[in-house]
Amino acid sequence: MIAESLALSAVLFTIGTIGVLTRRNAIVIFMCVELMLNAVNLSFVALSRQYGVTGQVFVVFVMTVAAAEAAVGLAIIISIFRHRQTVNLQNINLLKG
């Protein structure tokens, strides 16, 4: 079962990575990042069947951190929406050079 879970986790992680690299909507990119984090969680849970409880403890910490990150990230996305009336990264280009 461990091998299958790890493979599924790798597939999910890859889907998340491709999503981050190809999508242009900040919310969708953030969802893809969350998908990547949850793919990692799946790996941890699968591996902790073999190595004991450490992996499961790690998952709890990752979920906590992901929640904190979501709170801050959504706040930042709202703040940029107030300035630009869009969360599309193609229209957000004040900084360059």
Place this chain on the structure above:
Amino acid sequence: MRFDLSRPFDLAMAMSPDLFLFVGAMALLLWSAIGRDGAAHQRRIGVAAIAVAAATLLLVVAASTRGWSAGPGIVAVDGFRWAADLVFLVGAIIAIAMSLDYNAREAIFAAEAHVLILLATGGMMLMVASRDLMMLFLGIETMSIAVYILTGIDRRSPRAAEGALKYFLLGAFSTAFFLYGIALIYGATGATNFQVISERIVALKLEQTPMLLVGVALLLVGFGFKMAAAPFHMWAPDVYEGAPTPITAFMAASVKAAAFAAFLRVWLAALGGVYAQWHDAIWWLSAITMCVGNIVALQQRNLKRMIAYSSVGHTGFILVAVASGTTQSAAAFLFYLVAYTFAIMGAFAVIVALGSPGAPRERIDDYNGLWFVRPGMAIAMAVFMLAMLGFPVFGGMGFFAKWYVLQAALQASAPQTRLAVLLVLTTTISAGYYLYVVMAMFMKPRPEGADQLPPTNGLSRFIIAASAGIILIFGVFPDPVARWTRTGVDLVPLAPQVEPNFTQSAVAR
């Protein structure tokens, strides 16, 4: 005193400076929420935050003189940790002092800004103290989340919001890589403790396991993003330009230093066994970073952006020390961090001091003829630029920082001659943009009708003068700092794990 980290009291003692900082930051967070937002409240919280950071600094100094050490466990108690903590805390104090005036001027009345700097510093202290991937991850996230907020703390600025969004998305993306790397290393070795990982890699001969190789590669990508090493540096210029200037200074100096310190510890303490395979990767990372950072910086006309690219170049220089991987190079690394922190902080303090509301004065053209209106500021800025360049005498510590890195690279058991040559070459390229700033300040005329520069208050003048003074004084007498950095690494078990004969000694044990 030797701590047994399995006992809660000993663990608390080993973490006492970090705990003190976090408790202080929490108390200040409550206080900042109770008071009414305004210039006075913002200043009160800022001064209190400086006091907490200074008290933590004293605790760290006290801890470092006690000769504490610790048995196996999740935290390291050694000179490297205390030395790095001192660099972070000094950086935090200067950053808070800078943002006191900056926030008042730009009408950023969020008093939490100062507390967030403390929380980020606490995260850095956890990172450098950690001897376990789990704690390292929590430290990095504590730091990163606080810095995401700090980047966008100026809610009225669209540039700050844009910088914060880019930083957040790329930071979260890199966190995912970092975490997947940890998961795979855990999968390959069955442990998250650095010492256990390094022992199992050697004992079970895991060097070539695909899972470990992929895990280490992903970990390297994650660290590359946090350190802004090319090709993972794309976020740095945008974020550094968009963020409020004191926060830019904090990110360029302390956040980067923390990423480096954690990287050095992970790389040498946990992955010492696979160091040989990964040497080439770090070699290329260092070489590409030095070239990209310094060459792209040449075209920049915005000073913050230019320093951002130059700090990418500095990442490459510091990676030379990591690639050498000896005790001597770890000492050179600490020395570089000290010199670099003061130079960056000082340069950004000058930018803060010369700006006024509505006129940030961040273009290099704004510095034309500065010498004729503000000779003191021009001299200080010249010192910081020359220190980053590594110019002898007038660049003070900056020269010795590069000198020690070069020396460590050439005297390592496997001499890094080509990297050393590249370091010297790219330093020569960097003269093109550092000296351009100096030239603009001293040789170009002040443009007609340039608006009056704002008066500089005592605190900014003190920060700038102190940074320039420290750079110059320790540039003439580098020995005390050099000795201090050596005591900082004497206690780190770096050398035996990087030496080629490590494999046999670990098996014998």
